Amino acid sequence: MPAPIIKIDAISKSFGAFKVLDGLSMQVMPGEKLALIGPSGSGKTTILRILMTLERIDAGHIQIEGEQLYHMERNGQLLPADERHLTKMRQKIGMVFQLFNLFPHKSVLDNVTLAPMLTKGTPRAAAEKRAFELLDMVGMADKAKNMPAQLSGGQKQRVAIARALALSPKIMLFDEVTSALDPELVNEVLNVMRRLAAETDMTMLLVTHEMGFAHDFADRVLFFDGGKIVEEGKPDEIFSHPKQERTQSFLKKIIAAGHRV
Amino acid sequence: MPAPIIKIDAISKSFGAFKVLDGLSMQVMPGEKLALIGPSGSGKTTILRILMTLERIDAGHIQIEGEQLYHMERNGQLLPADERHLTKMRQKIGMVFQLFNLFPHKSVLDNVTLAPMLTKGTPRAAAEKRAFELLDMVGMADKAKNMPAQLSGGQKQRVAIARALALSPKIMLFDEVTSALDPELVNEVLNVMRRLAAETDMTMLLVTHEMGFAHDFADRVLFFDGGKIVEEGKPDEIFSHPKQERTQSFLKKIIAAGHRV
Amino acid sequence: ATSTGLADDAKLEQLKKQGFARLAIANEPPYTAVAADGKVSGAAPDVAREIFKRLGVPDVVASISEYGAMIPGLQAGRFDVITAGLFMKPERCAAVAYSEPVLCDAEALLVKKGNPKGFKSYEDIAKDETATVGAPGGGTEEKLALNAGVPRDRVIVVPDGQSGLKMVQDGRIDAYSLPVLSINDLMKKANDPNLEVVAPVVGAPVYCDGAAFNKNDTALRDAFDVELAKMKESGDFAKIIEPYGFSAEAAKSTTREKLCSAK
Amino acid sequence: MEWDWDFVWQIMPTLIEGVKITILATVLGSALAAVVGLAIALLRRSENKAVARSVGFAAEFIRGTPLLVQLYFIFYVLPDVGILLPPMVAGTIGLGLHYGTYAAEVYRAGIDNVPRGQWEAAKACNLSARQTWTHVILPQAIPPMIPALANYFIAMFKETPLLSAITVLELMNQAKSVANTYYRYVEPMTLVGAFFLVISLCSVVLLRWLERRYGRVER
Amino acid sequence: MTAWAGYIELILEGAVVTIKLTLMGSVLALVVAFIAGLGRLSRFFAVRALATAYIEFFRGTSIFVQLFWVYFVLPLFGITLTPLQAGVLGLGLNVGAYAAEVVRGAVQSIGKEQYEACTALNLGRWQGMRHVILPQAFLVMLPTFGNNAIELLKATSIVSLISLADLTFQAQVVRSQTGNTMVPFTTILVIYFALAMLITWGIRRLERRLSRGLDGVRA
Numbered sequence A, B: 001m002p003a004p005i006i007k008i009d010a011i012s013k014s015f016g017a018f019k020v021l022d023g024l025s026m027q028v029m030p031g032e033k034l035a036l037i038g039p040s041g042s043g044k045t046t047i048l049r050i051l052m053t054l055e056r057i058d059a060g061h062i063q064i065e066g067e068q069l070y071h072m073e074r075n076g077q078l079l080p081a082d083e084r085h086l087t088k089m090r091q092k093i094g095m096v097f098q099l100f101n102l103f104p105h106k107s108v109l110d111n112v113t114l115a116p117m118l119t120k121g122t123p124r125a126a127a128e129k130r131a132f133e134l135l136d137m138v139g140m141a142d143k144a145k146n147m148p149a150q151l152s153g154g155q156k157q158r159v160a161i162a163r164a165l166a167l168s169p170k171i172m173l174f175d176e177v178t179s180a181l182d183p184e185l186v187n188e189v190l191n192v193m194r195r196l197a198a199e200t201d202m203t204m205l206l207v208t209h210e211m212g213f214a215h216d217f218a219d220r221v222l223f224f225d226g227g228k229i230v231e232e233g234k235p236d237e238i239f240s241h242p243k244q245e246r247t248q249s250f251l252k253k254i255i256a257a258g259h260r261v
Numbered sequence C: 001a002t003s004t005g006l007a008d009d010a011k012l013e014q015l016k017k018q019g020f021a022r023l024a025i026a027n028e029p030p031y032t033a034v035a036a037d038g039k040v041s042g043a044a045p046d047v048a049r050e051i052f053k054r055l056g057v058p059d060v061v062a063s064i065s066e067y068g069a070m071i072p073g074l075q076a077g078r079f080d081v082i083t084a085g086l087f088m089k090p091e092r093c094a095a096v097a098y099s100e101p102v103l104c105d106a107e108a109l110l111v112k113k114g115n116p117k118g119f120k121s122y123e124d125i126a127k128d129e130t131a132t133v134g135a136p137g138g139g140t141e142e143k144l145a146l147n148a149g150v151p152r153d154r155v156i157v158v159p160d161g162q163s164g165l166k167m168v169q170d171g172r173i174d175a176y177s178l179p180v181l182s183i184n185d186l187m188k189k190a191n192d193p194n195l196e197v198v199a200p201v202v203g204a205p206v207y208c209d210g211a212a213f214n215k216n217d218t219a220l221r222d223a224f225d226v227e228l229a230k231m232k233e234s235g236d237f238a239k240i241i242e243p244y245g246f247s248a249e250a251a252k253s254t255t256r257e258k259l260c261s262a263k
Numbered sequence D: 001m002e003w004d005w006d007f008v009w010q011i012m013p014t015l016i017e018g019v020k021i022t023i024l025a026t027v028l029g030s031a032l033a034a035v036v037g038l039a040i041a042l043l044r045r046s047e048n049k050a051v052a053r054s055v056g057f058a059a060e061f062i063r064g065t066p067l068l069v070q071l072y073f074i075f076y077v078l079p080d081v082g083i084l085l086p087p088m089v090a091g092t093i094g095l096g097l098h099y100g101t102y103a104a105e106v107y108r109a110g111i112d113n114v115p116r117g118q119w120e121a122a123k124a125c126n127l128s129a130r131q132t133w134t135h136v137i138l139p140q141a142i143p144p145m146i147p148a149l150a151n152y153f154i155a156m157f158k159e160t161p162l163l164s165a166i167t168v169l170e171l172m173n174q175a176k177s178v179a180n181t182y183y184r185y186v187e188p189m190t191l192v193g194a195f196f197l198v199i200s201l202c203s204v205v206l207l208r209w210l211e212r213r214y215g216r217v218e219r
Numbered sequence E: 001m002t003a004w005a006g007y008i009e010l011i012l013e014g015a016v017v018t019i020k021l022t023l024m025g026s027v028l029a030l031v032v033a034f035i036a037g038l039g040r041l042s043r044f045f046a047v048r049a050l051a052t053a054y055i056e057f058f059r060g061t062s063i064f065v066q067l068f069w070v071y072f073v074l075p076l077f078g079i080t081l082t083p084l085q086a087g088v089l090g091l092g093l094n095v096g097a098y099a100a101e102v103v104r105g106a107v108q109s110i111g112k113e114q115y116e117a118c119t120a121l122n123l124g125r126w127q128g129m130r131h132v133i134l135p136q137a138f139l140v141m142l143p144t145f146g147n148n149a150i151e152l153l154k155a156t157s158i159v160s161l162i163s164l165a166d167l168t169f170q171a172q173v174v175r176s177q178t179g180n181t182m183v184p185f186t187t188i189l190v191i192y193f194a195l196a197m198l199i200t201w202g203i204r205r206l207e208r209r210l211s212r213g214l215d216g217v218r219a
């Protein structure tokens, strides 16, 4: 059995007095496609943000490919990570946000080439070649010269996916990438992600309220509530035969609200 | 056969050079529950906003209970309606918005009593009594003293429904009243609306992307595209055996995106 | 002047009725001064206070004003009279109605110790192309310097005496010009051994001020003059102004007519 | 007191000299304020709490007290500690410092208005702090600030008459000296008002243009 | 050696004048701001034009010129105001013009959806304004009103121009009587700052009181 690519070990995180995560542990295997589901406020986003180093943890450890994320080993001692260490670790991870967060003052192409050129020193020509490949994959090559303001939500999100891929991360994080989209635009994004999941061996973590998509996409589903993993398993198990009562009632509510499983 | 309560006759509406509605005609019977569905930008919201006099029409006529909405009859001539005429006509119509539009500086109770007290001169005691009845109906009586900021989205929307009902309009307009809500909160609002539909003989027009709910709620469904009625009929007909190709492809897209019909 | 005379009498009556006259003063000891308790003193207001008392106006209230704002203020009816060491000169005589002379003084220059540039007159300043002189805006000294040929950009308009003194100390200007007694008062307060007074300025006439009234109030002015003459006669006048360092003889030896027609 | 056109033409050249100085002071003051403002805004974000606090307090103090008194201070009190500034330099420093504290607020708001998502996206793209500032934050923050900054510089223009207190011969001072010479206040003062109004109205047009050009960033 | 006690009293008297001017000027400015600010949003062209002319005129010409006019030129038309009245009028009208724009901006900042909710509830124009829009807009205005009040406080320092014995003026008097520049000016700087802090603090308290339970109203 190969070593896990992500190893989360008893991490805790509070916002003020409110403890979102309390001693959470989990592991992700290389190439695994993981869906995180659960009610609002259960801490799903927080986990992704911690992995992307957008939030710090209060306690515990995280290892990416066996290397500490928030700590550095120096002479056998674990010290808090400095900016240089974080920069190194972040190369392995990419993230796509709910609200796209494209750079509004840069064209679609520049959005995709900016990071490779600045962080890896990729020459412009090479960066653009790769950008066109990625834009082509998400079906946005013909809009390369557009500004983000001229795109629809679904188009923006596809560009954001291409941008995150441009750094060739080993792990991709997706946080409700379709929930800000008009219902008809959801599919164009999900199609891109389906293809991505099928074609690469990237490790992917997905937070979503689209149960149907989670079902198709994931190798494994984690159901969160109150910052804890309440239940996990293959999609079929979780969606068709949830064992825990909390999972059942959550799925029932979601279905009643008109979402397909 | 009774006379229609709403009679829309060849109305047109443009935004700048863009013609949203072009000679649209339709009728609604007293007590009818009507669902308006269709792709984004097809003009559904615009129709409701025109009925609520939030937008003016460029051409055509609308009659509410046989009376002109945008015109006044004076000595046999049709003149454009003045503010007084509009005020009189608006008494018959209420509207609930996608984003609730509660008054954030007023308590839940004051939100509901404000309009009856100001527009009808209802004494405070009577207005509050009625407000409590309505808040009770939407399950919000215990939050009467709260400020809107202290409510969840679903609770806000239920207050907004009570507020619109407080003026006892004959026609209620609902514009995607659940699409800004978290999936789990959708149901509490839909339940209120189901009850409302069952218990009153108010005329209701509903714009929604929740096909399942439209199916349960409506007596008749209108499918819009490009500002035109493409198809109409009983919910079963439209959802199960759509005749028009455009209706079929729209429903297919919606289903693919994870919405239950 | 019968009709205006009538109006003027009305003016005095009005002052009597309201119980005070409004003075415009500067903030330039010893001509005018404001004590620590806010009480207005100085030679010019003291004389005016006494005369108004004799005219039946028991009190005076003073407001401090920039020199430049005094005549417009008088014209706008802001004050009843200016008692501020505003020297009589033909142009001013045309703008206001002066009383007979009250305070006379020559001009002085405040310079660094030893008078390094050797100024004796405004002409000396004009000749030295790097020299700058400070003076109150709209004051007599500004005009004297300009008339002596000092170009506009070397005559620095200084808002008040202390600022002028400070600017000489700091070397911002080479000389600061005010009447002799004003400069002496500044020197006394500054007590700075690195400064020196050049007095009187060669070629600059001795000027006298008078109480300045609105052109429409000549009768009030005339009444003022009558009392002033009486006080000069009795020696009360000298008793008031001499402690401040002014000479009563100088004021008696000249007249408004002479000063206003001098060129 | 009636209006005298001959007098107007006679004093016009003197007043125009004053206008030149007024405009020069505004331009120099604005340039200084733009720099001082950025420095204050950045120092207030400093990691070093002591620096951030004391700069913050100093800025608050300068913003809460009258420019006139500050000018007196710079011009008449600083020489006591050996700092002797020519009037125009003292005036420029006074204007620049005073309005720099306003500009700092504009910078701060501009930076704060860049959505948090942009900082996070920059991090997810693994940009360094410097790269984030220069490629992502400042290009978005600065354009919307331009109208607000321009607004303050126009306000500064209208406060230049204060410089007359420290012997700068700007427009107001020239007008006063003209008025004192001829004992006529109505014409010079009205002309000063007219000058200000004309320049302000022109700058309103400029402002509207700046607002259209830079006011809105499309997201 | 110097009778500082007496001079301090003089400066405190000046402080009283400054406070009076600030308070009365603020009240006038507030009234004028609402009239002109709402006037600028009126349906009627004439009202809009009048309000716009007032606002642009007073923002366009310098406060110095305005004060001077009120004090020295108005009497030539037969309107004589006491220095205090002239000061209050000049400052109030000037700051009122700026505050009017604050009123307008705040009213316009209230989302379109609030107006639509008013229409849907059949409230009249004035009813909606009075009960829904203004109470929300007022909260938006408050912080800027606080800044306007501080601007007004600082602007009082120039009323010495019209012989009002305010703080700055008394400091000048003390300076010329004692020959000391540093002490009086430092004293009044501290007093001005304390007054400005007082305004800031008062506005914050008011803001907190009015926005209780209202989080999320302001963007």
Ligand SMILES: Nc1ncnc2c1ncn2[C@@H]1O[C@H](COP(=O)(O)OP(=O)(O)OP(=O)(O)O)[C@@H](O)[C@H]1O
Pocket (backbone or CB within 6 Å): A015, A016, A020, A038, A039, A040, A041, A042, A043, A044, A045, A046, A047
């Ligand atoms: N920056 C923050 N400050 C304070 N509380 C926060 C912050 N971020 C998140 N929280 C709180 O932490 C809890 C978990 O938030 P998180 O965003 O991880 O939930 P989630 O599972 O992603 O929910 P959702 O489905 O609504 O996105 C919530 O109660 C939230 O209010």
Ligand SMILES: Nc1ncnc2c1ncn2[C@@H]1O[C@H](COP(=O)(O)OP(=O)(O)OP(=O)(O)O)[C@@H](O)[C@H]1O
Pocket (backbone or CB within 6 Å): B015, B016, B020, B038, B039, B040, B041, B042, B043, B044, B045, B046, B047
């Ligand atoms: N105020 C406006 N100005 C310009 N265009 C407008 C305006 N309001 C609506 N439109 C345009 O009119 C068309 C119809 O809009 P409408 O909001 O009625 O659509 P809809 O059917 O409600 O769509 P959705 O499902 O997205 O709410 C759209 O193309 C929209 O962009």
Ligand SMILES: [Mg+2]
Pocket (backbone or CB within 6 Å): A044, A045, A046, A176, A207
């Ligand atoms: Mg989340």
Ligand SMILES: [Mg+2]
Pocket (backbone or CB within 6 Å): B044, B045, B046, B176, B207
């Ligand atoms: Mg719509």
